[in-house]
Amino acid sequence: MIDKLEMFIALAHTRHFGRAAEECGVTQPTLSAGIKQLEEQLGVMLVWRGTRYQGLTPEGQRVLDWARRIVADTRAMREEMRTARQGLSGVLRLAVIPTALSTVTALTTPFRARHPDIRFRIFSRSSAEILAMLEDLEADAGVTYLDSEPLGRVRAAPLYRERYMALAPAGGALAGRESLGWAELSALPLALLTPDMQNRRLVSQHMAEAGAEADPVLEANSVITLVTHVTEGGLATVLPSRLAELFGRMGGLDAVPLVAPEAEHLIGLVAPERDPATPAVAALMREAQRLAEAEV
Known part of the structure; x- marks a missing residue:
């Protein structure tokens, strides 16, 4: 079922069957069939359909909340088991506000020195887009403002002013x-x-x-x-x-x-409020705390 939940999350994010299929690396008929099978398994309609995507049903919106939690927990479990086998490795997806792009190296460089098998994929995004990417599981963490607009369900570690x-x-x-x-x-x-x-x-x-x-x-x-x-x-x-x-x-x-x-405004690292956090995100939070202590 996990792969079907992944497809459903992608569809809710892209609001387009073709783009969701491309994001998941499958054909559009495969994605459509997967969503249909998910609806049959759950016994509810998840998506309003016409000639194109028309949004989620109320049941679909509720399932989306569950899907994000289940997929996030599954990814975290897989990462934790991989870390137990071979140490911290893989790709960390970091979304950063444009004005912090030149300073994020103060976080990523010492982190990679401690964990050389980690690679970073960095996106330049607005503060609102960063929170949406965390919610949609498109980013593992973000660097954004902490003190001027609501952050929602995230954990945060201050970096600098x-x-x-x-x-x-x-x-x-x-x-x-x-x-x-x-x-x-x-x-x-x-x-x-x-x-x-x-x-x-x-x-x-x-x-x-x-x-x-x-x-x-x-x-x-x-x-x-x-x-x-x-x-x-x-x-x-x-x-x-x-x-x-x-x-x-x-x-x-x-x-x-x-x-x-x-x-002055506070810039910091944010990550989804999930317990436990993935090993890589937890390690990145610890690195952010060390950087903040060095700033004082």
């Missing part, structure tokens, strides 16, 4: 400045992350607290795109201080702290 800097072409609007008020950003041609990104919502929030409005001339879901438009397009942006200082050194840009208000 994110502070903010303005970044602009050298010798331009920030030349000679030791700091910049959030309200002053409104006078600059801004490139910011798209509104679905939590970093952008925080930037807009802090500008509003200072009596200004975030009205960028360019929006993107990529930090590299923002920095490129600062470097080559004469725009300004807002980045976490570690990232701003890195790009400032590499690209000869001016980076100054943002003040009034002094803003």
Whole structure:
């Protein structure tokens, strides 16, 4: 039954029979037959059908909750037995907010030094997408904000506090400045992350607290795109201080702290609230705790 539950989870996530079949590595008729067999075994209709997928029935939504738990527990059991046989190994899928991609190496590098048979697969995702990936079993853990929006059913380990800097072409609007008020950003041609990104919502929030409005001339879901438009397009942006200082050194840009208000937010590792956690996720949580202690 596990393979049929895997198919059902994929269908609920993709909302499309063809894409779900591709995700599971089977043909569409095989997936459709598997869902039908699952319905027959459980004695309920799980999916509203027409010419295409039309959503889950109320019973289907309840079964989805059970399916996620059963599949997650099965995967955890298999991983624990593999670890007992051959030590920690396999692939850890880590979803990371774009502004933390440059700092996640502080977590992954020492972890791999301790566990060389672990490989990482890293995805750049928004904070909301990270939580959805954890729920849908598409990611094993995530790096995201811990203190500004609800996290739901996850366990969390703080990593570091994110502070903010303005970044602009050298010798331009920030030349000679030791700091910049959030309200002053409104006078600059801004490139910011798209509104679905939590970093952008925080930037807009802090500008509003200072009596200004975030009205960028360019929006993107990529930090590299923002920095490129600062470097080559004469725009300004807002980045976490570690990232701003890195790009400032590499690209000869001016980076100054943002003040009034002094803003900081907690970044951390999150994983599904399951007991027991998989051996790899439990080890990653311990690594996050060591990193946080070193930050203090």
